[in-house]
C-alpha cells in the first residue's frame with residue numbers, strides 16, 4: 001500500500017507533461033503521487049487532466065465530455081496539475097519571458113529513484129568529472145570551491161550562489177575548458193532552476209530547469225526546460241546535449257540506496273561541497289515533506 | 299527456523315572465480331547487499347554495498363588495485379579497513395579519519411568466498427573439509443526460502459543413503475556437499491562442492507547444473523503456491539554525529555594503539571627500517587599518503603615518523619629512522635634499544651601533509667630520510683596511474699633507502715647523489731620549471747633544502763598553495779609576549795598567563811597535572827579542547843583547517859588573541 005502523500009505535497013502543483021507533446025483528442029496516461037491520471041488536449045489546445053479510470057493510452061476522447069477535471073496550469077512549456085487544493089501561483093522564472101531566448105522543453109526521462117534524490121543530483125557539482133566526464137567536468141579538476149547557500153525566507157526557496165567549477169565543455173556552444181559560474185534555485189520541493197554563465201554573453205545567463213514528477217515515492221520523471229541565449233546550436237543539438245547529460249545521471253541515480261532521500265543528517269556523510277544538499281534536506285524537513293523521503297525520526 | 303539478520307553463521311557468498319583482477323562483485327547475504335572485491339595483494343574485501351557519501355552502490359565502483367573508487371564522486375576507500383582516503387571535491391584536505399564503511403568478515407576456502415553477518419563466530423571448516431581439493435559447482439539461484447531449499451536438497455538423497463544435514467544450511471549427499479546461501483527470506487543460492495576436480499570437468503558441471511535446475515524448478519513452483527515471506531530489513535548504521543555536521547574537522551584526539559616491531563633492518567647506511575604490526579595480525583587503521591604516526595618511545599619521548607606504505611597496505615606500517623639523528627635521545631632510543639618483538643605505543647595516523655590527486659603534474663622532492671612520506675605518495679600516485687616525478691637527493695656516500703620499494707615504482711624516479719649546494723639548486727630549478735596550472739610540488743628533507751625549494755619555487759612563479767611541506771620540528775620563534783586569562787572549565791579555575799610564560803607552565807604551577815612531551819608544539823601530547831576565546835596558534839602539529847576551527851590548541855606554545863580562553867580542563 002503506498003503511503004498517502006503529506007498535505008504539502010498534495011497541494012503542490014506538479015508537472016505531468018510537456019504541453020506541446022500532449023496529443024489533441026487522444027488519451028495520454030501517467031502516474032502522479034501513486035495516482036493514475038489521464039490527460040489530453042481539447043481542440044482549443046488546452047490540456048485537460050483527470051483521474052484515470054478505464055481509459056487506455058491512445059484512446060480517442062472528446063475533451064468536452066470530461067467533467068471531473070483536476071486543476072490545470074500551463075507554465076514554462078509544461079502542463080501542471082494538483083491533487084489537492086493548489087496555491088494560486090507557481091514559482092517564477094522571469095527569464096522565460098525574455099524575447100530573445102530560445103525556450104524549449106527538452107523531453108522527459110523516467111528514473112527509478114525518488115524525486116528529491118534527483119533534485120539533489122541536479123544541485124551537485126562534485127559528480128561532474130566522474131559522471132559527465134569530458135562534458136561538465138574532467139579529472140583532475142575535481143575541486144568544488146566554497147560557495148554560498150541560503151534559504152530565502154521571503155521567496156521560500158533554497159539559493160546557492162557563487163558556485164564555480166572547471167568545465168571542459170559547459171554548454172553546447174562552449175569549445176574550450178573554462179570555469180563556469182552557477183546559481184541554483186530550489187523554488188519547489190521537486191523542482192530546481194540553474195543559471196549558468198553563458199559562453200556567448202557574459203552579462204546574461206543560460207537557464208536550465210528541472211521539474212520532477214513524483215510518480216511514486218521511489219520513481220520519478222525528470223522534465224527539462226532550457227532557456228538559452230545560444231544563437232548557433234540547433235534545437236536538436238541542445239536537446240541531445242541535455243539528454244546525454246541525463247542519460248549519464250540515470251544509471252548512477254538508480255544505484256542509489258535507499259531510493260528515498262534520507263533526511264536524518266546522520267544517514268549519509270555530507271562534505272562542504274554538499275552545502276546546498278544539506279540546506280535542501282533541512283528545508284524539506286522543516287516544510288514537513290514526507291513523500292519520497294525518509295523523515296528524520298523525532 | 300526463520301532467518302535472522304544477526305545469524306552468526308558463515309555462508310559462501312561467491313566463488314573465487316567471481317573475483318577476477320580489478321573486478322567488483324555484487325554479493326548478497328541475509329537481505330544485505332555486499333560489494334566484494336579482491337585487492338592486488340590478494341586480500342578479499344566484503345563491504346556493505348553502499349558508499350557512505352550518498353549511498354551509491356560500491357559494486358558499480360572501480361577497483362583501483364588497493365583502493366575502491368566510487369563512481370559518483372570518486373571517493374576512495376582503502377583495502378582491508380574500508381576507510382576513506384581521499385575526497386576529490388576537497389583535494390587539499392585530509393578526509394576525517396572516521397569515514398569508514400561497514401565491512402563483514404571474510405575467508406576464502408575451497409574455491410569459495412565465505413562471509414558472515416557479524417564477528418560472533420570464528421570461521422570453522424565444515425566437517426570433512428580438510429584433506430580434499432574441493433571443486434566448486436556452478437551456483438544455482440533459487441527463488442524460495444533457504445530452509446525449503448535445504449529440505450529440497452535433502453529429499454534428493456536415495457532411501458538407503460539419507461542426506462547428512464550439517465550446521466549452517468549445509469547438506470551432504472554422498473560425497474557432494476551443498477551449501478545454501480541465504481540471500482533473503484525468499485531467495486537462496488545453492489553452492490555445491492565436489493571433493494576433487496572430475497576428469498571431465500565441463501561435463502560434470504553441466505550434469506550437476508541440469509540436476510539442480512530441475513530441483514530449482516520444483517522448489518520455485520512450490521514457493522509460488524505459498525505466501526511470499528517478508529524480506530529481511532537490514533539496518534544501516536548511522537554515521538557518527540561529528541561526521542554529520544559537515545565541516546570535516548574533528549579534534550584530533552589521538553587514541554594510541556600498541557604495535558609490535560615485526561621487523562627491524564638496515565635499509566641504507568644510516569637508515570633503519572621498522573615494520574610495526576598489530577599484535578593479533580589484524581589490520582592497522584587507515585592512513586592517507588603523507589601521514590605520520592607518533593611513536594611513544596621507551597624513554598617517555600614522543601617522535602613523529604612518516605608512513606612509507608602504499609594504498610590499502612595496512613597489515614603493518616613501515617617507517618624509516620635516521621641513525622645519527624639522535625637529538626634529545628629520540629631516534630637514538632629507537633635505533634639502539636628497540637628490538638624485533640618489542641611492543642611500542644603509536645598514535646593513529648595523522649595527516650598534515652595531504653596529497654592532492656587532482657594535479658596534472660606532481661613533483662616529489664626528497665632529501666635524505668625525507669624520502670619516507672614521498673615514497674608513500676609515489677606509491678599512491680603509481681596505483682592510480684597519475685603522473686609524477688620523484689627526485690631523491692642523497693649525500694656523497696649516503697646510500698639510497700627503500701631501494702627495492704623505489705625500484706618497484708613505474709613513474710619517473712631520479713636519484714641525485716653527492717651534488718654540491720649550487721648543483722642542487724640548479725637541479726631543482728630545472729625540475730620545477732615555471733609554474734603551470736594544476737602543478738604541485740611536495741618537499742621533505744633538511745631545513746636548508748626546504749628553504750631552497752621554497753625560494754626557487756617562488757622565483758619561478760609557483761603560488762604558495764602549490765608548494766607543500768610539513769614540519770616535524772617547530773623551528774619558528776615563539777612569540778610569548780601576550781598576556782591573558784585562562785578559565786579551566788572542568789577544574790573551575792581562572793589563571794593569568796603573563797608574557798613569557800606558557801599556558802602549560804601556568805597550569806603546572808597551579809598544581810594541575812597536564813601531559814606534554816616535546817613542548818615545542820610538534821608532538822600533539824598537550825592538545826586541549828578550546829570552548830571559548832580566540833587562539834593564537836604557534837604550533838606545527840595542527841593543520842590549517844584544524845587551526846581555523848578554533849576548537850583545540852597546543853598549550854605548550856600557543857596563546858590567546860582574545861583576553862580570555864576557556865579550556866576543557
Ligand code: FES
Pocket residue numbers: 349350351352353354368369370371372373
Ligand atoms: S556517493 Fe560515493 S562518492 Fe559520492
Ligand SMILES: [Fe+2]
Pocket residue numbers: 121122127131132245249
Ligand atoms: Fe548529473
